[in-house]
Amino acid sequence: MKTTHSLMLSVTAVCLLMCPVMLQAASLEPIDSAGVQVQQQQQNGINYLSGGIGLDESKAIQQTTGYNLHMTFSVGTGNEYIPDVDVVISKAPGQTVFNLSQAGPLVYVQLPPGKYTVTATRDGVTRHDTADIGSGAARNLVFHWNDNS
Template sequence: MKYVHSLLLPIAAVGVLMFPVMLNAASLEPIDSSGVQVQPQQQSGISYLSGGIGEDESKAIEQAKGYNLHMTFSIGPESKYVPDVDVVVQKTPGQTVLTLSQAGPLVYVQLPAGKYTVVATRNGVERRETTDVGSGTARNLVFHWNGDE
């Protein structure tokens, strides 16, 4: 009996150590593209993706390549994703390059290098961010509303 107990402890330890690896593997699972409705779109020569409702759609957008501005829209203390944001992307100063209605909760945009101001409006409450976009790492902007707005 003592032999069985001494064998179970190493097996249990390996199981506990493998748990984080299994969690990471789950996030790399293939996407069920049959339920994904995200398609690249264009407006005035600017390519973008908007969506992220449901896990497969979110993963599809997050895995998309070639977009140098990533925006996330959320609300409340739980930071729940929201898909009802109006977005205006302006090349500083004030030249509008992209206007989206009811966008999100994820919006990925491919922009020429430069400085941009993003205005995100939800239920009349505006959030504004300015960022430099280049050819290197994508810029990530998170817009959050408290929920009582």
């Protein structure tokens, strides 16, 4: 009985050590890739992804590479993902390089190096941010609205 009990403790210890690794690996895979409807699109020579409705789709977008501007749109105290955001990316005042309607909740864009102003509008409420795009890591912008905006 002691041998069985020791063996069970050893198996449990190994499982506890491996579970975080297995959970992390599981989070890298879409749960149901058949349910993912996101495809790369292009506008003015700029590649982008827009979507993230549901867990599978948001994971699929977050796992993509090659996009140097990542935008996330959320609302409320729970930071819930929201779609239907209008996005305008400008290189200089009046020089729009990218314009997307009803986007999100995740938008990933591949921009040429430079400094950009990003404007995100939801239900008439506008948020602004800047992104200095270079050859380094992707720039992450989070646009958040209150529940009542």
